[in-house]
Amino acid sequence: MYLFADSGSTKTHWVITDFEYNILTEFKTIGLNPYFTSEQKLLATLTEAFPQKLDPLKIEKLYFYGSGCSIEENYYHFRQAFLDFFFNAEINIFSDMLGAARASLKTDEGICAILGTGVNSCFYNGQAIKQNAISLGYILGDEGSGAYIGKLFAKFYLEKRLDPELSDKFYLETGENKASILNAVYKNPNPNKYLANFCHFIYKNIEHKQLTELVEFSFNKFFKNYIVIFNDYENKKLSLTGSLANAFKDILIKTAENFETQKPIFIDNPIYGIIEYHRITNE
Template identity: 30%
Template sequence: MILVVDSGSTKCDWIAVDNNGNQLLEKMRTKGLNPAILPEKKLRKIIRKNEDLKANREQVTNIYFYGAGCGTEKPKALLKGVLEEIFVNAVIEVEEDTMAAVYATINSINEAAVVCILGTGSNCSYYDGEKLHQRVRSLGYSIMDDASGNYYGRQLIRDYYFNHMTEDVKIAFETKFNVEDDYIKYNLYKQPNPNAYLASFAEFMFLHKDSEYIVNLIKKGIRLFATNMIMQYKEELKTAPVHFAGSIAFFSQNEIKEVADEMGFRVGNFERRPIEGLVAFHTNKL
């Protein structure tokens, strides 16, 4: 049994296939396994809580894990150690989530492209057809992650409290969410995964895209992301398309294309959930 895994900070998708690429189990989902944020004990607990993974752990021969927080060696080694402890017979490869986005969006394995992730967090890299290149090292959700779910959640909360929302959007926002200040502070400062909590507000934008305020908010975040991340690759952009993975990107396609026209880069493919593309990529290698 081979497990192909795509993990963000909020959720983690697991697909099991056999050596012929046939899917063996229904797609499994756990909470996100971000080793840059979660301690070893919590990572272990999340995996062991899933009954299907627990029941089949000794049958797993290979794991191809792509995840948020796996871009540097220390958290990558931490997660690999947890996986090796649970899946005792498996050969395990752990890569950063950007590689999942690359394999899921490029048109061929040798295609050069700038590849972006806009999900709970955000990232951007250049794939030259063989290797991945990053010009900016992420410092996480509290400082970076422009145009991500947690960025938009933070902006929505700020705009609500600073009275920058239009009245109709403000009423809809306070109807949908608990906006009591102590409740928000409790989730931000005393609960695990504040980045995922912030990202939970982002869906609101896509339910209210008839509002000019919302459309402008989305484009403001994308412009920041393009300026700070995509434009790091000005030379590469002369020939390479820009592909996007993640739910925020998928539901912001029109706004991304408008900003691309403004800033002069060429938009390529959109992939909401990279896991399907990952399974196809690894199945073709079997």
């Protein structure tokens, strides 16, 4: 059997297949990032979640795609945990960026981007990443990400630049005020995730002109910083993945038209595309 995993910041989607890549079962766990997850925590998660009816010693290959897995030194303890749990398996660990590219573009070359709480993009040659955009995180960069859009929205709200009706609606739904927002951003952990959560309200009210323009402005910044930086971008396939990309698909399509790129490819769940890539290539 083969085991595939696609791990984001909040959850990991696991799929077990037979040797012909037919799906046998699926399960989900918490997000597993080597920067924040210890070897012991990973082993405990696998012990609790791995299907009891299946024997982990019968897993012959593991393909783990995850955030924080672009540099081998960072995920060495993950490899050790996987070897302990899947004693007979060949362990393959890749970045979530490569997973998104393989899932959406398969063996074609093109540009791939992930838009979620953060943002990243790359040029992919049909097998591997050949060029990455410079990603500076939510404080200095991440234009077009959930955290970036949420930061702009919070700024408009606190500076009383939002339409009063929209501002009142946001307060009634969330109870957020200047004190709660500044405390969450400057004192609490994970302010980027906190800010990105404002995108739920924005999505529900996207027909409001002010919110539409805010998201359009953010995606224009995203294209300038993460898409048009690649040579001959107009003629390359373009795939956009991640929760934010799927939520604001219509605005991204219009933005792509303005920048004269190819029409974006969107995928809801990368894991199935990843499995298809390995079926095609038999890697």
